[in-house]
Amino acid sequence: xxxxxxKVLTPEKTFFKGETEQLIAKTTSGCIxxxxxxxxxxxxxxxxxxxxxxxxxxxxxxxxxGVLKVSxxxxxxxxxxxxxxxxxxxxxxAERSKERAEKQLKAESSRTEFDLxxxxxxxxxxxxxxxxxx
Amino acid sequence: MANMxxxxxxxxxxxxxxxxxxxxxxxxxxxxxxxxxxxxAVHPFFESxxxxxxxxxxxxxxxxxxxxxxxxxxxxxIVIAGxxxxxxxxxxxxxxxxxxxxxxxxxxxGEVMIMAIGKKAVEFFEKRDYKLIEGFPQIAEGIELVDxxxxxxxxxxxxxxxxxxxVELVYTTFVSVMTQEPQHLRILPxxxxxxxxxxxxxxxxxxxxxxxxxxxxxxxxxxxxxxAIVDSFASEQAARRTAMESASDNASEMIDKLSLLYNRARQxxxxxxxxxxxxxxxxDNS
Numbered sequence: 001x002x003x004x005x006x007k008v009l010t011p012e013k014t015f016f017k018g019e020t021e022q023l024i025a026k027t028t029s030g031c032i033x034x035x036x037x038x039x040x041x042x043x044x045x046x047x048x049x050x051x052x053x054x055x056x057x058x059x060x061x062x063x064x065x066g067v068l069k070v071s072x073x074x075x076x077x078x079x080x081x082x083x084x085x086x087x088x089x090x091x092x093x094a095e096r097s098k099e100r101a102e103k104q105l106k107a108e109s110s111r112t113e114f115d116l117x118x119x120x121x122x123x124x125x126x127x128x129x130x131x132x133x134x
Numbered sequence: 135m136a137n138m139x140x141x142x143x144x145x146x147x148x149x150x151x152x153x154x155x156x157x158x159x160x161x162x163x164x165x166x167x168x169x170x171x172x173x174x175a176v177h178p179f180f181e182s183x184x185x186x187x188x189x190x191x192x193x194x195x196x197x198x199x200x201x202x203x204x205x206x207x208x209x210x211x212i213v214i215a216g217x218x219x220x221x222x223x224x225x226x227x228x229x230x231x232x233x234x235x236x237x238x239x240x241x242x243x244g245e246v247m248i249m250a251i252g253k254k255a256v257e258f259f260e261k262r263d264y265k266l267i268e269g270f271p272q273i274a275e276g277i278e279l280v281d282x283x284x285x286x287x288x289x290x291x292x293x294x295x296x297x298x299x300x301v302e303l304v305y306t307t308f309v310s311v312m313t314q315e316p317q318h319l320r321i322l323p324x325x326x327x328x329x330x331x332x333x334x335x336x337x338x339x340x341x342x343x344x345x346x347x348x349x350x351x352x353x354x355x356x357x358x359x360x361x362a363i364v365d366s367f368a369s370e371q372a373a374r375r376t377a378m379e380s381a382s383d384n385a386s387e388m389i390d391k392l393s394l395l396y397n398r399a400r401q402x403x404x405x406x407x408x409x410x411x412x413x414x415x416x417x418d419n420s
Contacts, residue, residue: 009179011357012172012279028341028349042186043340044349067350069186072337077182081283081353112291119287 002036006052008061008078015061015083022053023076025068034068034076041070047126049133050083060086062130064123082123089131098124138403141396145389152385158220159378165275166311166371173308173368176361183354187324187347194343199294200351201323208245210267210289210298211236212321214305214362215255216370217272224306224314224373225254228366231316232304236264247298249289251363274367279360286356293322301355305362306369312376314369321358324351 001021008016023034026048034041050063066080101124104117190196213232215225232255236246248266250256256269268288273281289301301322306314339346 007178007182009182010279011176011179011360013175014178028345032340040337041340042189042337042346044346065349066353067183067186067346069182079179079182079186079350079353081279081356112288112295115291116284116287 001053001056004036004038005075006078007076008050008052008080008083010080010083016052018054020052020054020076021056022051022058023078024049024051024053024058025063025078027068034070037074038070038076040072041068043068045078045080047123049086049126049130050078060130060133062086062089062127064126065119084127086130086133089127091128091131094124094127094131098128138396138399141392141399145392145396148385148388148392152382152389155378155381155385159375159382162371162375162378166368166375169364169368169371170308173361173364176357176364179357180361183350183357187350187354189337190339190343190347193337194339196344196347198344198347200348201325203323207243208247208298209239209300209302210247210249210292211239212249212251212289212301212303212305212359213255213259214274214303214366215250215252215258216366217253217274219254220377221370221374222377224370225258228304228306228316229255229258231318233258233262235302235304235318245298249285251285252366274363274370277360277363277367279356282360282363283352283356286352286359290352290355299323303358303362305366306373307365308368308372311372314373321355322351324354 003019003021006016006018006020006023007014021035025032025034025043025045027043027045029043032043045063045066045068047062047064050061051058052061053059062084063078063080064082066078066083069077069079071077098121101117101121104113105121109117191201211232213229215228219225232248236248239246246264248259248264250259250266250269252274253271256266256271259266260269270285292298293301300320302318302320304316304318307317309315
């Protein structure tokens with residue numbers, strides 16, 4: 001399969017940089033697959049599973065909110081605040097963060113706090129579900 | 135003539151102080167190196183974020199509350215300083231600048247809210263008559279992106295609900311090992327997006343340019359805060375290293391001076407003893 005250049009960046013580090021055959025991500029309007037030669041495209045990513053195909057095999061990672069960009073020259077960049085390979089996810093930590101978020105949601109807090117907790121819960125649940133898929 | 139015992143005691147005490155300043159210097163320089171690497175790792179991410187934001191603003195007529203320019207009547211000032219002292223002018227420089235910026239806004243009839251990061255910044259604004267809405271002491275060392283994302287979420291939520299219409303940042307940037315400069319910049323509304331270049335109207339935005347732009351804001355803000363905190367931390371360590379280096383230099387200079395004094399005193403004492411002995415033996419011979 002034809003390969004294209006992919007970069008997955010977070011402020012903390014360059015998470016992935018290299019050639020890939022296919023990228024599967026979930027945007028606000030649903031899952032999309034990207035192959036070589038995709039037209040210029042920019043989309044928001046929601047907390048979900050990000051799949052990167054290398055040498056015919058998919059590697060999966062848990063990704064938080066972010067943006068995906070296919071530039072004019074066909075290079076793909078994914079920008080996000082957090083992303084982890086599925087086999088590197090600290091499930092115990094994700095569980096704790098899930099519990100914390102659930103407790104926050106139950107407490108009758110302000111709208112803002114509720115929103116924050118909801119987003120935290122989504123990210124934690126996503127991490128747990130991606131980790132359990134491997 | 136100086137008392138030999140006293141001089142000896144002083145030398146000892148200066149020596150032990152020097153040991154501490156030397157140790158602090160070493161610790162600071164190793165922390166600085168680590169922080170500098172982290173600060174540099176942010177760049178590729180930022181370039182891409184800015185690129186996407188600039189592309190959108192160039193290719194599309196769009197409206198976002200994050201670019202709306204309003205009269206600056208209420209500003210959130212995020213001030214980043216250190217958690218500890220003994221770093222030369224590091225804390226006082228950045229806090230002086232923050233205070234000047236806050237006073238400037240107040241003088242022009244605006245309202246200022248302060249968010250303080252770092253223990254020294256929290257203490258500074260608690261003591262003074264400013265509206266401190268939140269303080270985050272002791273987070274700079276070992277900061278992770280999740281922490282700054284949490285702060286960014288809070289700021290964005292309050293910005294959306296109209297608590298303030300601009301967000302500005304005051305922190306210290308690492309120029310070189312020898313120089314660190316306090317810096318003041320505007321984060322929201324987003325400015326300087328006038329990126330010159332060819333238009334590429336063919337790019338598809340999913341679901342829409344506006345929504346992509348707005349969804350990028352938390353990443354932009356969280357990343358910005360993260361990089362400023364790491365940058366400030368690197369500067370703090372560099373400032374402390376320099377301060378401790380000069381303290382160690384002063385200490386060793388002082389030890390040299392004191393040893394000279396000690397040796398002189400010792401020599402004087404010996405000379406005196408010899409004089410006493412020889413004059414005594416002269417008296418015996420006569």
